[in-house]
Amino acid sequence: MLADAIYEGTERAIDEAVQVLFDGLRHPDLSKRVAAAAYFLRHTEAGRRRGWGRALGLSGDPVEPQTVTLKWLDEPKPN
DSSP states (O other), rough: HHHHHHHHHHHHHHHHHHHHHHHHOOSSSSSHHHHHHHHHHHHHHHHHHHHSSOOOOOOSSSOOOOOOOOOOOOOOOOO
C-alpha cells in the first residue's frame, strides 16, 4: 500500500512537470519556448529518434586515446 502511494505521488509529480513543459511551449517569452522545446527534443524518445538526442561520446563513458601526428609546413623563403 505504501509503495502504491509513493508510485502514485511520483506519477503525479511527473504529470505536473510535463504540464510545466507544455506550458513553456506556449509561453510569451521566446527564450522560455525554446528552452522547453529543446528539452522535449533532447529527452523524449520521439526527439531522439529524429536525431535530437545527446551526441554519442558525451555519455561519460571513457574514450580510448588516439594518436595524433602534426606536420609543420615551412613557409617558402622570399627571394
